[in-house]
Structure formats: C-alpha cells, structure tokens
Amino acid sequence: MVETRRRTRSAAQSTPKSSTRTRTAKTNTVTPTSLTKRKATQDETTAKGKDKKRVKTEFSSYLQRPHNELDPNRAIPLLNLPRDIFCEMTSWLDPATLICLSLTCKEILGLLGEDAWAGCNSKLGYYSRIKGAPVRLTSRQSLIELLGRDAPHLMVCNVCIALHSPLKPPRQHRETKATKYCLGPWGTINYLPHDELGGYNLVWEHVLEARQSLTPESMDEPGPRIEFLDGDFTVRHDRLNYRLRSAGRQMGKHVVLKHEHIFYGTSPQSPLRVADIINLPVRLCAHQTTSTQKPEPGRYTKSKLPNSLLCHSISAVIPAALRTGIPVASKFSTPTSIEKRQMDAAVSLWSCRACPTKWRVRYSGVGAGEFRFTAWHSLGDTAYRAQEYFRMLVRREASNLAAEKRNSEFFVANRQYLDFAVDE
Numbered sequence: 080m081v082e083t084r085r086r087t088r089s090a091a092q093s094t095p096k097s098s099t100r101t102r103t104a105k106t107n108t109v110t111p112t113s114l115t116k117r118k119a120t121q122d123e124t125t126a127k128g129k130d131k132k133r134v135k136t137e138f139s140s141y142l143q144r145p146h147n148e149l150d151p152n153r154a155i156p157l158l159n160l161p162r163d164i165f166c167e168m169t170s171w172l173d174p175a176t177l178i179c180l181s182l183t184c185k186e187i188l189g190l191l192g193e194d195a196w197a198g199c200n201s202k203l204g205y206y207s208r209i210k211g212a213p214v215r216l217t218s219r220q221s222l223i224e225l226l227g228r229d230a231p232h233l234m235v236c237n238v239c240i241a242l243h244s245p246l247k248p249p250r251q252h253r254e255t256k257a258t259k260y261c262l263g264p265w266g267t268i269n270y271l272p273h274d275e276l277g278g279y280n281l282v283w284e285h286v287l288e289a290r291q292s293l294t295p296e297s298m299d300e301p302g303p304r305i306e307f308l309d310g311d312f313t314v315r316h317d318r319l320n321y322r323l324r325s326a327g328r329q330m331g332k333h334v335v336l337k338h339e340h341i342f343y344g345t346s347p348q349s350p351l352r353v354a355d356i357i358n359l360p361v362r363l364c365a366h367q368t369t370s371t372q373k374p375e376p377g378r379y380t381k382s383k384l385p386n387s388l389l390c391h392s393i394s395a396v397i398p399a400a401l402r403t404g405i406p407v408a409s410k411f412s413t414p415t416s417i418e419k420r421q422m423d424a425a426v427s428l429w430s431c432r433a434c435p436t437k438w439r440v441r442y443s444g445v446g447a448g449e450f451r452f453t454a455w456h457s458l459g460d461t462a463y464r465a466q467e468y469f470r471m472l473v474r475r476e477a478s479n480l481a482a483e484k485r486n487s488e489f490f491v492a493n494r495q496y497l498d499f500a501v502d503e
Contacts (some may be wrong), residue, residue: 140446152186165190175221204284249325250310252280268363270474271338272321274314279323286334286465293329301502302329308336318355319344332460333499335362337453338363344447351448353397354404363454364436365474366491371410377478385488388418389438393428393450397442399452415494428501433486434471435459435496457499468496 152158157165169177169191177195181188223242227235233242271279289305308327313320322341327334340361344351360370367389374380387408394405414422417432430437435457443449456472459465471494476487 083234086405111314137314144258148155152184156404159187172209173221173227174218178222179225245427248307248310249279249281249285250312252282252285268473270376272314272323278314279310279312281326281336283466284349285460286469289327289334289458290462293334302330305334318346318349318360319351321359327458328502330500330502333497334458334460334465335499335501336456336458337502338456340452340454341449342451343449347447349447350444352404353393353401353450355391356450357390357404357406361389361452362455362474363438363452364429364431364472365486366432366433366488367436367438368392370488371406374487375477379480379482379485380478382487383489384410384412386418386432386491387414388421388429391422392440395425398444412489412491415491415493431491432493433491435468435499436472437501455499455501457496460497464497471496 102136114161116295159223160168169180172180174195177191181191181193182194223235227233227242230242233246235306266280271281273279288307292305292307294302305327308325310323310325313322315321319342322339322343323420324339324341326337328337329335340363342351342356353372357369360368360372362368362370366386368385369390370385372385387410389409390405391414394402408437415432421429428437428439437453438454441451443451457468459468471486474487475485476489477485482490
C-alpha cells in the first residue's frame with residue numbers, strides 16, 4: 080500500500096511538470112516579443128544582402144535619356160551630345176548664362192544643378208561691352224539684362240538691379256516701394272500738385288528719357304516739344320481749380336522744362352482771392368513757395384523762416400485792393416542782396432538763387448479772376464549737369480538731416496548754374 084501511494088504521488092507530481100514545460104515551450108514559439116520581431120527582420124535582410132552581389136554604378140558617357148522616345152527634348156542636338164563635351168561647353172559660361180540655360184527645361188536644370196544661382200549673389204564682376212565701351216558688370220546685373228530680353232513688358236532698372244514696369248509720364252507715374260528704393264532720396268520731385276487720384280511726380284528716369292530725343296546740334300530757336308514730358312491735369316478745390324500744364328523743349332543745348340500753374344475761380348459771384356492761392360500752398364521749386372509754415376524743430380532749424388520772393392512777385396502784379404491776405408514780412412526770412420535787387424528793380428522775370436528756375440506771374444480779372452505762374456526749370460546742357468541740376472530741384476526737409484543735406488525754402492544757399500533761355 081505504501082509503494083502504491085508513492086507511485087501515485089510521484090505520477091501525480093510528474094504530470095504537471097511535463098505539462099508546464101510543454102506549455103512554456105509553446106508560449107515562447109507562438110508569442111515572440113516586438114524586439115524579437117525586429118531582430119528577425121534585420122537577420123533576414125542581412126542574409127539576403129550577403130547572397131546578393133553589389134552592382135557597381137556606372138555613369139554613361141552620354142546624357143541620360145528618358146524612357147519616352149517621343150520627348151521633344153530628343154530633337155535638340157545639345158541634349159544628344161556626349162557628357163564630357165556638354166560639361167566642357169557649359170564650363171565656359173558665366174553664372175548668369177548658366178541660370179538662363181537651366182531655365183529652359185527641367186532636364187538641363189537637373190544636369191547643371193543650382194550652383195549657378197549662388198554665383199549670382201557674388202559681388203565679383205566681369206567686363207562686358209555695352210555700346211562699344213567696356214563696362215564692369217556683376218553676375219546679377221547680367222542676369223537681369225538677359226531676363227529683360229524675354230520680358231519686353233518690363234524695363235531693366237540698373238539702380239536696384241531689378242525689372243520694373245515700364246516708365247510712365249510724370250502725370251501717370253505712381254510711387255511704389257520699388258521706385259522709392261531705387262530712386263533714393265534725390266530721385267523724385269513730388270511737391271507739385273496732387274489729388275486723390277495721384278499727381279505730378281517727376282523722377283530722374285524721366286530726364287534721361289527726355290535727353291535721348293535731343294539733337295546734337297545747337298539750335299538758336301526753341302526745338303520741338305518733348306512728348307514724354309507733356310502733361311495737363313486739373314486739381315479741383317472748393318473756391319478754385321488748380322491746373323498744371325507741363326512741356327519740355329530743347330533750348331540750344333539745354334533741356335528746359337516748362338510748368339504753367341493756372342488758378343481760376345469756380346464762380347463769378349465769388350471772385351478769386353490771393354489768400355486762396357497762398358493757403359494751398361503753391362511750390363514752384365524746392366525753394367520758392369507761398370507757405371508760411373515753420374520747419375520741424377531740430378538742431379539746424381532754429382529761427383528758420385521760409386523765403387518770401389514768390390509772395391513778393393505775386394503782390395507786385397495784382398491791384399492793391401486784392402492784396403488782402405498776403406502774409407506780412409515778419410513771417411518770412413530777410414531777403415538776400417540778390418533777392419533785394421530783384422525786388423527793387425520790379426523785374427518781370429524772376430529767378431531763384433538756389434536752383435536753375437525762372438518764373439513769371441500774371442493776373443487777369445476776367446470772370447472770377449485768374450492767376451498764371453509760368454516756371455522754367457533747366458535740366459542742363461549735358462548729362463553730367465542734368466544730374467547736378469536735378470538734385471537742386473528736389474526738395475529735402477527732415478528733422479534728422481544736417482544743414483548741408485537739406486534743400487528747401489528754409490535753406491536757400493547760393494548755387495551757380497549756367498544761364499538758359501526761355502520760350503515766351
């Protein structure tokens with residue numbers, strides 16, 4: 080009986096051990112961990128890699144051809160050249176030409192890469208012949224000129240090195256961020272009349288365009304009108320209308336720009352008063368104005384007053400009964416000796432001592448009254464003087480500018496310029 084119990088106990092104890100081993104083995108085989116899966120995948124990849132031989136990449140001596148033989152690029156002889164010849168040819172091209180070549184199609188862009196674009200940002204330049212003279216150009220300038228050939232609706236701006244919309248006459252010109260950047264502080268005359276629709280903006284590019292239509296011979300009589308500088312528009316106010324007519328002519332070797340400022344009343348029942356014109360105010364140039372406003376307070380503007388020559392020329396031609404509203408002399412600066420001589424002589428043709436500007440004032444009492452200011456501005460007899468004279472005509476007045484940088488009615492310095500004839 081004892082042995083039977085022992086055998087039964089041992090059999091009973093041995094049964095769960097064997098079943099436990101069997102269950103454990105099954106569990107390890109059926110449910111592997113995620114780490115085991117990853118390792119198993121890596122082992123299979125490694126085993127396949129060992130059996131597969133590595134194929135050495137060989138570059139073709141000819142340019143890569145697409146699978147589609149109907150590709151129109153296959154008809155281009157340049158894309159059918161051997162690779163070494165193609166690389167040798169493109170190695171002689173400058174960065175700007177490489178960029179234009181890469182813009183032709185995607186296949187050439189893939190062959191050349193984008194390294195040439197970085198070369199256009201470099202300040203290094205090369206010499207190119209423009210109109211027979213060698214000129215040093217940067218890669219970016221050359222790129223803009225090449226792109227401008229395919230964009231006839233745009234113009235190449237050599238100042239900011241960009242493509243702008245074509246130059247419009249002063250009446251249609253509008254100031255933009257691009258023009259402000261490329262023209263700079265000396266590049267535009269914007270003190271002439273404006274309204275909500277725009278105004279008269281004369282820029283340096285207009286002067287260059289006008290000089291291209293000149294004849295090299297010196298003429299004694301006024302030349303034909305420069306169509307590009309012609310303009311006529313009206314700004315309407317409450318009691319009067321302000322009309323500006325512009326015209327450019329060649330007077331000898333000089334380019335003379337003529338501005339007619341015409342003021343006429345809107346109703347005969349309320350005649351035009353001189354105070355209506357002075358309160359606008361009116362500016363003929365950077366130095367002659369009817370404004371009595373003081374400059375911004377600053378280091379260089381202490382006790383500065385505007386010039387009084389234009390207001391004096393107005394009061395000299397109108398009847399004494401209509402002089403009501405002209406500012407008193409204390410609101411203007413003291414006239415200089417040159418200005419004093421003009422006032423005492425009561426001249427009909429006045430001249431500014433700080434810029435090449437002459438003007439005449441006329442008054443007519445017909446209807447509601449009319450004032451007519453005719454101003455002539457010289458743009459020089461050569462391209463060099465044209466740039467110098469244009470800087471004299473641009474008005475600059477800001478609180479952060481030094482005295483030598485300002486150019487306005489508060490800083491009227493004597494400047495020398497060549498005398499020029501005017502057309503009556």
